[in-house]
Amino acid sequence: MFEAFIDGLLAILQLKPFLCMLIGAAVGFCVGILPGIGGGTALALMLPFIYKMTPQEAFPFLLGMHSVVATTGDITSVLFGIPGEAITVATIVDGFPMAKKGEAGRALGAVLMSSLVGALFGAAFLALAIPIVRPLVLAIGSPEMFMLILLGLTCISTLSGRGKRGLLLGFLSGGFGFMCSLVGQDQQVGIQRYTFGQLYLWGGLEIIPVTVGLFAIPEVVDLAVRGTSIAHDLPFGKLGKGVSEGVRDTFRHFWLTLRCSLIGSLIGLLPGLGGGVAQWVSYAHATQSARTEEERANFGKGDVRGVLGPGAANNSKEGASLITVVAFGIPSSIGTAILLGAFFILGLMPGPDMLTKHLTLTYSMVWTIVLANVIAVTVSLLFINHLAKLTTVRGSLINPLVLLLCFIGAYTSTNSMSDLVVLLIFGIIGYFMVLYRWPRPPLIIGFLLGNLAETNLYSSVTRYGVHWVYRPKVLIIFMITLAFAFYPFLQKKLFHREVQPDEI
Amino acid sequence: MRFKGRCMMSLILALLSAWAALTAMKWPLKTALFPLLISVSVFCGSVVELVLELLEKEEGEQKDTIDFQFSAGVAGPVARHRTVVTFSWIMGFFLLIWFLGFPLAVVLFIFFYLKVQHGEKWGITLAVTIAAWLCFYGLFIRLLHTPMQEGLIFRGLKSLGIG
Numbered sequence: 001m002f003e004a005f006i007d008g009l010l011a012i013l014q015l016k017p018f019l020c021m022l023i024g025a026a027v028g029f030c031v032g033i034l035p036g037i038g039g040g041t042a043l044a045l046m047l048p049f050i051y052k053m054t055p056q057e058a059f060p061f062l063l064g065m066h067s068v069v070a071t072t073g074d075i076t077s078v079l080f081g082i083p084g085e086a087i088t089v090a091t092i093v094d095g096f097p098m099a100k101k102g103e104a105g106r107a108l109g110a111v112l113m114s115s116l117v118g119a120l121f122g123a124a125f126l127a128l129a130i131p132i133v134r135p136l137v138l139a140i141g142s143p144e145m146f147m148l149i150l151l152g153l154t155c156i157s158t159l160s161g162r163g164k165r166g167l168l169l170g171f172l173s174g175g176f177g178f179m180c181s182l183v184g185q186d187q188q189v190g191i192q193r194y195t196f197g198q199l200y201l202w203g204g205l206e207i208i209p210v211t212v213g214l215f216a217i218p219e220v221v222d223l224a225v226r227g228t229s230i231a232h233d234l235p236f237g238k239l240g241k242g243v244s245e246g247v248r249d250t251f252r253h254f255w256l257t258l259r260c261s262l263i264g265s266l267i268g269l270l271p272g273l274g275g276g277v278a279q280w281v282s283y284a285h286a287t288q289s290a291r292t293e294e295e296r297a298n299f300g301k302g303d304v305r306g307v308l309g310p311g312a313a314n315n316s317k318e319g320a321s322l323i324t325v326v327a328f329g330i331p332s333s334i335g336t337a338i339l340l341g342a343f344f345i346l347g348l349m350p351g352p353d354m355l356t357k358h359l360t361l362t363y364s365m366v367w368t369i370v371l372a373n374v375i376a377v378t379v380s381l382l383f384i385n386h387l388a389k390l391t392t393v394r395g396s397l398i399n400p401l402v403l404l405l406c407f408i409g410a411y412t413s414t415n416s417m418s419d420l421v422v423l424l425i426f427g428i429i430g431y432f433m434v435l436y437r438w439p440r441p442p443l444i445i446g447f448l449l450g451n452l453a454e455t456n457l458y459s460s461v462t463r464y465g466v467h468w469v470y471r472p473k474v475l476i477i478f479m480i481t482l483a484f485a486f487y488p489f490l491q492k493k494l495f496h497r498e499v500q501p502d503e504i
Numbered sequence: 505m506r507f508k509g510r511c512m513m514s515l516i517l518a519l520l521s522a523w524a525a526l527t528a529m530k531w532p533l534k535t536a537l538f539p540l541l542i543s544v545s546v547f548c549g550s551v552v553e554l555v556l557e558l559l560e561k562e563e564g565e566q567k568d569t570i571d572f573q574f575s576a577g578v579a580g581p582v583a584r585h586r587t588v589v590t591f592s593w594i595m596g597f598f599l600l601i602w603f604l605g606f607p608l609a610v611v612l613f614i615f616f617y618l619k620v621q622h623g624e625k626w627g628i629t630l631a632v633t634i635a636a637w638l639c640f641y642g643l644f645i646r647l648l649h650t651p652m653q654e655g656l657i658f659r660g661l662k663s664l665g666i667g
Binding site for chain 1: 586
C-alpha cells in the first residue's frame with residue numbers, strides 16, 4: 001500500500017499529469033472567485049476535454065479544478081460578501097464584517113490557511129479511511145439520515161440566535177427554508193406543489209439566486225447606505241498587515257481548525273449532504289467553542305474563528321466525498337456525480353478495482369488534492385495584498401459591479417429571467433431578516449436539505465411505519481440533537497456557576 | 505402591547521405556513537406528509553413567536569443573531585432614504601435587463617449609476633463602464649456562450665417585423 005502511495009505521487013509529478021493539474025487548478029481558481037459559475041458547472045464544461053486523455057491526466061485535470069474551487073470561492077465571500085460558491089456562504093458571516101473592520105488581509109490569510117489545512121486533512125482522510133469506511137456508510141439508513149438532517153438543522157438553529165428565543169427563531173427560519181424547498185414537482189407522486197402554474201418552478205427554486213439574494217443584496221444595500229468603501233475608509237496599511245496574523249490565527253486555533261476539518265470530512269462521506277451543510281455545521285461548532293456569552297457575541301461581527309471553521313470544512317469534505325465515489329460508486333454531491341461520469345468515460349469502474357488494481361491512481365487523486373491546494377493557496381497568498389486593496393475602493397464604484405455579479409450569477413443558474421425575480425424576492429426577504437434580526441443561515445440549510453429530508457422521511461415511514469423512531473441509532477442521534485439544542489443553555493449555566501463569587 | 509416589524513415577520517410566516525398547510529391537505533398523503541409536518545410546525549412556532557413579541561415590554565434585549573448586521577453609523581431617515589434609492593436602482597437594473605436584454609442593460613446601468621447617482625467624473629465613469637462590459641461580454645458571451653434572453657422591446661420590434 002505504501003508503495004502505491006509513493007507511486008501515486010510520482011505519477012502526478014510527471015510532466016503531462018502535472019501540467020493538466022496546473023491547468024485544472026488555474027480554471028478552478030477563476031471559477032471559485034467568480035460568483036455564478038459553480039464548481040459543478042465548470043466540471044461539466046470540462047468533461048468533454050478528457051475524452052482524449054489518459055486517466056493519469058484526466059483526474060489531475062478535473063480534481064485539480066474541483067479541489068481549489070472552495071478555496072478561492074472564500075475570497076469573494078470575504079471581500080464583497082458575495083459567495084463565490086454556494087459552499088462558501090458561511091464564510092461571509094464573519095469574513096465580510098472583518099473586511100469592513102479593515103481586516104480583509106487577516107480574514108483572507110485565515111481562510112486560505114484553514115482551507116489548506118482542511119484540504120490536507122481531507123486528503124489524509126481519503127487515504128486512510130477507504131478500508132474502514134464501508135461499514136459506516138452502510139450503517140446509515142434513511143431513518144438515520146433523516147435524524148442527521150434534523151441534527152444539522154438544530155446545530156444551525158442553536159448558533160443563530162442568542163437569548164431565550166434564539167432557538168425558536170432559528171427553527172422558524174429553518175422551517176421556512178424547508179418550505180421553500182417544497183416548491184416544485186413532488187418526487188413521490190409527481191404532483192406540482194406551490195408552483196402557481198409556473199413552468200420555472202416545476203424544478204424547484206434554484207440555490208444560486210436564493211443564496212445570492214439572501215446574502216449579497218442586504219450587503220449591497222448596507223454598503224450604499226454607509227456611502228464608504230467596504231473597509232470604512234481605513235488606511236490600506238492596516239489591511240496588508242493582517243495576512244500573517246490570519247495565517248497565525250489558523251495555528252492559534254489549530255484544534256478548532258482540525259475539528260472543523262473532521263466535521264467536513266464526516267459530512268462529506270454522507271451522500272447528499274455536501275459542502276453546503278458542512279460549512280454551516282462547522283460554523284455552528286466554531287460558535288459553540290466560545291466559552292462565554294460575551295465571546296459568543298463577537299460571532300457575526302468579525303470573529304476569526306467564524307472564518308476558520310467553514311474554511312477548513314468546505315475543503316476537507318472534498319477528499320472525504322471522493323471515498324464513496326471511488327469505493328462504492330456513490331456520489332455525494334453534484335461535483336462527485338460528474339466525477340463519477342468521468343470514471344465511466346475513461347473506462348474505469350468504481351469499486352474494489354480502485355482499491356486493488358488501480359490503487360496507484362486512487363492515491364494520485366489524494367496527491368492531486370494536496371498539490372493543487374498548496375499551489376492555489378500559495379498563489380493566493382502572494383496576491384492577497386492586492387486583493388485586500390479592493391476593500392478600499394469606494395462603495396460607489398464597487399456597488400454597480402457587485403450588483404452586476406449578483407445579477408449575472410443568479411441568471412446563469414438556468415438562464416431565465418425568473419432567476420432574477422427569485423433573486424429580487426430573496427433579496428427583499430434577506431433585507432428584512434437582517435433588519436429584524438432573524439437568522440439567515442438556518443433558512444439556507446433548511447432549503448438545501450429539504451428534499452433530502454423529505455425523501456428520507458418518506459422512505460422511513462414506508463419501510464418501517466412508526467417503528468423507525470425506535471431504532472437505536474435514530475435514538476442516539478436524537479439524543480445528540482437534544483444535546484446540541486440545549487448545549488448553549490447548559491454552557492451558560494455552567495459558566496455562571498464557575499464565576500459565582502461566593503463559590504470561589 | 506405594541507405591533508412591531510418583527511411581529512409583522514411572524515404574522516406573515518404564520519399566514520404563509522397556514523396557507524401551505526391548507527393547500528397540502530388537498531394532496532394525497534404521500535405528497536402531503538412532509539409539507540404538512542413542516543408547515544404545521546412553522547405555523548405553531550410563528551404564532552408562539554408572535555404572541556411573545558406582542559407581550560414583550562422592552563425592545564432590544566437578547567435579540568442578537570449571529571449573522572450580518574446593518575451598520576449603525578448613519579442616521580435613521582438618511583439610512584431609510586438611501587435604502588429606498590438603492591432598492592430602486594436594483595429594481596431599475598432588473599427592468600433594464602427585462603426590457604433591453606443583458607448586454608445593453610449592463611452598459612446603461614453602470615453608466616447611469618456612476619454618473620447620475622454618484623456624480624463620478626466622465627473619465628472614471630466611462631473607464632469602469634467599458635471595463636465591466638468587456639469583462640461581461642468576453643467571459644459570459646464569447647467564452648462561456650451563456651444564452652442571453654433578448655429584451656422585451658427588441659422581441660416586440662422583431663414580432664412587428666422591425667429590426
